Amino acid sequence: MPLIELEGVYKVYPGGRVALRDVSLSVDEGEFVFLVGPTGAGKSTLLRLLYRDELPTRGRVRVAGWDVHRLRPGQVPFLRRHLGVVFQDFKLLADRTVYENVAFALRAVGTPPAWIPARVRAALELVGLWERADAFPRQLSGGEQQRASIARALANQPRILLADEPTGNLDPDTSWDIVKLLSRINLRGTTVVMTTHNKTVVDILRRRVVELQEGQVVRDEVWGRYAKPRAVP
Amino acid sequence: MRSLALFRERPRAVSGAARPARRVSRLEAAVSSVAFLTREGVVGFWRNGLTSVAAVSSILAALLAFGGALVALWNLQAVAARVEAQLVVVAYLRGGLSPAQTEGARRAAERIPGVRTVSFVPREEALRRLEEALGGVELEDAVRQNPLPDTLEVRPEQAQDLRRVAEALRSVPGVVEVTYGEDATDRLLGLTRLVRGAGAAATGVLGAVSVVVSTNALRLTVLARQQEVEIMRLVGATSWFVRWPFLVEGLLQGLVAAVCASVLWTVFYPWAVARLEQAWPFLPVLPPSQVVLPLVASLLAVGTAVGLLGAAVSVRRFLAR
Numbered sequence: 001m002p003l004i005e006l007e008g009v010y011k012v013y014p015g016g017r018v019a020l021r022d023v024s025l026s027v028d029e030g031e032f033v034f035l036v037g038p039t040g041a042g043k044s045t046l047l048r049l050l051y052r053d054e055l056p057t058r059g060r061v062r063v064a065g066w067d068v069h070r071l072r073p074g075q076v077p078f079l080r081r082h083l084g085v086v087f088q089d090f091k092l093l094a095d096r097t098v099y100e101n102v103a104f105a106l107r108a109v110g111t112p113p114a115w116i117p118a119r120v121r122a123a124l125e126l127v128g129l130w131e132r133a134d135a136f137p138r139q140l141s142g143g144e145q146q147r148a149s150i151a152r153a154l155a156n157q158p159r160i161l162l163a164d165e166p167t168g169n170l171d172p173d174t175s176w177d178i179v180k181l182l183s184r185i186n187l188r189g190t191t192v193v194m195t196t197h198n199k200t201v202v203d204i205l206r207r208r209v210v211e212l213q214e215g216q217v218v219r220d221e222v223w224g225r226y227a228k229p230r231a232v233p
Numbered sequence: 234m235r236s237l238a239l240f241r242e243r244p245r246a247v248s249g250a251a252r253p254a255r256r257v258s259r260l261e262a263a264v265s266s267v268a269f270l271t272r273e274g275v276v277g278f279w280r281n282g283l284t285s286v287a288a289v290s291s292i293l294a295a296l297l298a299f300g301g302a303l304v305a306l307w308n309l310q311a312v313a314a315r316v317e318a319q320l321v322v323v324a325y326l327r328g329g330l331s332p333a334q335t336e337g338a339r340r341a342a343e344r345i346p347g348v349r350t351v352s353f354v355p356r357e358e359a360l361r362r363l364e365e366a367l368g369g370v371e372l373e374d375a376v377r378q379n380p381l382p383d384t385l386e387v388r389p390e391q392a393q394d395l396r397r398v399a400e401a402l403r404s405v406p407g408v409v410e411v412t413y414g415e416d417a418t419d420r421l422l423g424l425t426r427l428v429r430g431a432g433a434a435a436t437g438v439l440g441a442v443s444v445v446v447s448t449n450a451l452r453l454t455v456l457a458r459q460q461e462v463e464i465m466r467l468v469g470a471t472s473w474f475v476r477w478p479f480l481v482e483g484l485l486q487g488l489v490a491a492v493c494a495s496v497l498w499t500v501f502y503p504w505a506v507a508r509l510e511q512a513w514p515f516l517p518v519l520p521p522s523q524v525v526l527p528l529v530a531s532l533l534a535v536g537t538a539v540g541l542l543g544a545a546v547s548v549r550r551f552l553a554r
Contacts, residue, residue: 051467073472080469091464104461108470110266156468 084153274481487540
């Protein structure tokens, strides 16, 4: 059974804007998927459906065995414990250290305190930020902040990592570091779905590419590139 | 706020294992979560210093007004009760009753439901009172014979029973006439009822105002922690987990405001009473000893309730999604 499955999904926002149109997609455990496409194509909406920040107008969304489209509000937290989410703007708490930011996520899901130090350390070592555990977000570079937010997303050992433009605010070298990190996380068994505008990264990594345009899947390639190769003249 | 080093979690040297060997029971985990969340609430109260000050001071203002309404209400009630306690039904007895008949009438009056006390006033006593009321003239000489009848003075438990008790007295054997100053009493009772109602309404309105004010104040608190809420929800915190720190913070803000209001009223009320008694000695104000304790208790109860309620209402909007 696929880990992520969308069937005939439509998303129409109040006001009538259609963000997704009959999207069907399935992702197996352990895959690394790039979601590409122009701004407004529906990439972020698709991710938001997966962690049930939005509900589909029509169609079915299944994530890690949960019927997300008909999840009761009380169950949403338990779905999200299987997901780590990373954003372009990091969303770190400015008044807490890196360590506390990661520990906060563990605390928030009721992790026994005795487990927390080891979990935080494991997550921070994985992203290579253990040395900076005591720093506050503003003392970190953009890349370091993104690594901290990835550590936070991974602390709870989710099966799926969703990344919405994780390199959007970073320079090319740092972006490449982050993508390498996500790739390494994927090799450890975590399924990764990442939206991006970063052509270079997609073209170098050659992973599965799903392209959205105006809310529809127009391309789904196993070893894809950022853009469809033009016909050689 | 940097000064909260006490509360900071620090990286500790740990072994590589991500799970300790010992199993952690559900209860233990729950207790530690509650402790953590309570601490989050307390820390939040200090971290959001300015927001907390704003919230506390607006709740404080509302509580001070509420305390004022309460003090006014209690004093009005005391005045009304004192006025009502003076209301009495007078039953005139037929002349020439034997002592046994008189006693029988008294007993019968006592058996009327809602009657608190019945006292027998012999005609000699009535005359003496009349003389006193007229300024100490010797009436006995002037009229030669005492024209006044024996009477029963009947006090009801509650002033509004006056009319009913009077009706019942009419059918007591030996009673020839019953009077309770119908018009004046009815008007007076209407007035005390109005005063009580207005006082209670004012107290209720001000109580409601404090809830609204603190809801708004605590909305600031929730806004200040919007990002934390967002992240908690993102990583899969349950609604109660998100709510708890706010409830703690709201409770603290309400409590701090209530303590401030209590201190101010504890100082202000005796001072005001002293000044009033100096200016108008005849004004019946409740002594501070009777007011301060219940007032402080009410302020603390209302303050914490208002804080909790305000926090619950303002956090609800965040959890609605």
